[in-house]
Amino acid sequence: TFNGTWKVDRSENYEKFMEEMGINMVKRKLASHDNLKITLEQTGDKFHVKEVSTFRTLDINFTLGVTFDYALADGTELSGSWVMEGDMLKGTFTRKDNGKVLTTTRKIISDELVQSYSYEGVEAKRIFKRG
Ligand code: MYR
Structure with missing residues (x-):
């Protein structure tokens, strides 16, 4: 089950991903320490x-x-939806400003919630621990 509170523990390739999304350096630096919960x-x-x-x-x-x-x-702004595929949540969202698609998944892997992101061929992950 996904139920509960999850705190971001670490990220993989998230800065590159944000760069591909067009987020400027100052905002990327802030966002990489966003303490997302x-x-x-x-x-x-x-x-x-x-x-x-x-x-x-x-x-x-x-x-x-x-x-x-x-x-x-x-x-x-994005518009899209999540579906369940087996034990995994799969999201497909379209950017309203340029029509490009961002896909994302959430799955539980040994007590961690792993969220993956993909946009224009760039992939990233954020890994959360129960908190
Ligand atoms: C939710 O379930 O948390 C709400 C819907 C999430 C939509 C997709 C989120 C993509 C977030 C991408 C963050 C990258 C920032 C450049």
């Missing part, structure tokens, strides 16, 4: 996500397979 609460096919970071506190509600809007901390 997410609380996931699944009820059937509905999810409640609480996102807390040095940038903001945000509540997100979505239903698996149903498109919703989400904005990144820098204001970039």
